Amino acid sequence: xxxxxxxxxxxxxxxxxxxxxxxxxxxxxxxxxxxxxxxxxxxxxxxxxxxxxxxxxxxxxxxxxxxxxxxxxxxxxxxxxxxxxxxxxxxxxxxxxxxxxxxxxxxxxxxxxxxxxxxxxxxxxxxxxxxxxxxxxxxxxxxxxxxxxxxxxxxxxxxxxxxxxxxxxxxxxxxxxxxxxxxxxxxxxxxxxxxxxxxxxxxxxxxxxxxxxxxxxxxxxxxxxxxxxxxxxxxxxxxxxxxxxxxxxxxxxxxxxxxxxxxxxxxxxxxxxxxxxxxxxxxxxxxxxxxxxxxxxxxxxxxxxxxxxxxxxxxxxxxxxxxxxxxxxxxxxxxxxxxxx
DNA sequence: AATTCGGGGCT
DNA sequence: AGCCCAGAATT
Numbered sequence: 001x002x003x004x005x006x007x008x009x010x011x012x013x014x015x016x017x018x019x020x021x022x023x024x025x026x027x028x029x030x031x032x033x034x035x036x037x038x039x040x041x042x043x044x045x046x047x048x049x050x051x052x053x054x055x056x057x058x059x060x061x062x063x064x065x066x067x068x069x070x071x072x073x074x075x076x077x078x079x080x081x082x083x084x085x086x087x088x089x090x091x092x093x094x095x096x097x098x099x100x101x102x103x104x105x106x107x108x109x110x111x112x113x114x115x116x117x118x119x120x121x122x123x124x125x126x127x128x129x130x131x132x133x134x135x136x137x138x139x140x141x142x143x144x145x146x147x148x149x150x151x152x153x154x155x156x157x158x159x160x161x162x163x164x165x166x167x168x169x170x171x172x173x174x175x176x177x178x179x180x181x182x183x184x185x186x187x188x189x190x191x192x193x194x195x196x197x198x199x200x201x202x203x204x205x206x207x208x209x210x211x212x213x214x215x216x217x218x219x220x221x222x223x224x225x226x227x228x229x230x231x232x233x234x235x236x237x238x239x240x241x242x243x244x245x246x247x248x249x250x251x252x253x254x255x256x257x258x259x260x261x262x263x264x265x266x267x268x269x270x271x272x273x274x275x276x277x278x279x280x281x282x283x284x285x286x287x288x289x290x291x292x293x294x295x296x297x298x299x300x301x302x303x304x305x306x307x308x309x310x311x312x313x314x315x316x317x318x319x320x321x322x323x324x325x326x327x328x329x330x331x332x333x334x335x336x337x338x339x340x341x
Numbered sequence: 342a343a344t345t346c347g348g349g350g351c352t
Numbered sequence: 353a354g355c356c357c358a359g360a361a362t363t
Contacts, residue, residue, distance in 0.1 A: 033358080034358060035358095036358090037357085037358040037359095038357085038358070038359045038360075039346090039347085039348095039356085039357055039358090039359060039360095040347085040348080040349085040357060040358085041349075041350065041351095041356085041357050041358095042357090042358080043349090043350075044348080044349060044350075044357085045358090076347090076348075076349095077347075077348075077349095078346085078347025078348040078349085079346060079347055079348085079359090079360090080346085080347080081345095081346065081360080081361075082346095082359095082360085085360085085361085112360090112361090113359095113360065113361085114360080115359060115360045115361080116359090116360090117358075117359065117360090118358080118359070118360080121358065133358075134359090135357085135358045135359070136356075136357055136358075136359080137357085137358065138358085153342095153343080154342075154343090155342060155343095178358095181358095182358055185358090186357090186358085191355075191356060191357090192351090192352070192355085192356095193352095219355085220355095222354090249346095249362090250345090250346085251345095251346075251347090252347090253346085290347095290348095291347090291348085291353095292345095292346085292347065292348085293345080293346070293347070293348090294344080294345065294346080332347085333347075333348065333349095342363100343362105343363085344361100344362080344363075345360100345361085345362070345363090346359105346360090346361085346362095348357105349356105349357095350355105350356090350357090351354105351355085351356085352353100352354090352355085352356105
């Protein structure tokens with residue numbers, strides 16, 4: 001049983017990934033990579049990671065940055081609460097932990113954006129702590145190897161997987177073992193068509209013995225994703241466009257976005273009410289669909305020009321930007337696409 | 342305990 | 353057109 005970890009460690013040494021840019025012992029770099037990699041694939045993260053490190057080479061520089069600067073570097077990666085929490089956590093490391101990352105999973109998990117699995121990964125990679133991770137890769141590997149059925153998002157199944165992950169930990173070599181689980185899930189024990197013949201634990205894998213690789217882990221029960229609709233107003237005045245900073249929570253929290261209207265008919269009224277602007281709108285652009293995890297958003301772009309300004313609006317969450325200036329901001333992807341056209 | 346957070350890559 | 357990804361915070 002304990003030989004599970006030894007087989008994985010031996011396999012990783014030969015067949016694992018060894019050249020990922022965050023495979024270092026600097027806890028700042030490990031932490032940054034783990035946050036970026038939450039629900040995000042390695043290939044997507046790499047360019048963001050490198051640019052982010054150039055701009056914020058250490059935790060002190062990140063803590064001292066403005067939130068606009070941090071969000072701008074995150075723009076396009078998604079799950080923007082990660083960027084807000086990252087910034088807060090950097091400040092917490094500076095103030096509460098005197099610039100040094102804490103060394104235990106429990107303390108690491110007190111940083112915003114660091115949950116149980118991420119805390120364990122940071123502690124294992126940076127400090128060699130005996131801590132179990134449980135990300136999507138590990139859930140799949142363990143559910144198949146141990147033949148655990150049931151959707152891992154439910155509490156019962158998740159508890160069972162955590163228990164198993166903890167029981168399987170090796171006494172030594174935690175860094176390579178942790179990496180081996182991620183590597184196996186990413187390269188061999190893949191969601192579809194796993195390469196079982198190349199797997200170091202194929203001999204005692206329950207899913208393989210029972211031919212249930214395609215059924216495990218049990219998929220999330222699917223629901224129809226609702227449709228939503230919005231109008232994004234592209235209000236121009238003297239070569240600049242009006243952007244609005246979104247509230248800190250909810251969709252696209254904290255990002256700069258085109259102001260929304262509930263309908264094309266309401267746009268003119270909305271500009272008058274909210275911005276004190278008399279705007280003449282052109283005909284609407286072509287609708288396009290932006291897909292989120294849990295709903296589909298149909299966007300109607302609506303260009304318009306300011307006729308006159310009836311009230312002074314010097315609000316902190318509003319701004320006029322040239323196209324070039326706007327593209328430097330933290331923007332949601334569909335807004336970025338609209339501005340680039 | 343279930344839902345809410347993005348976006349891209351892959352099949 | 354779905355599915356999945358080095359999940360956590362919120363409700």
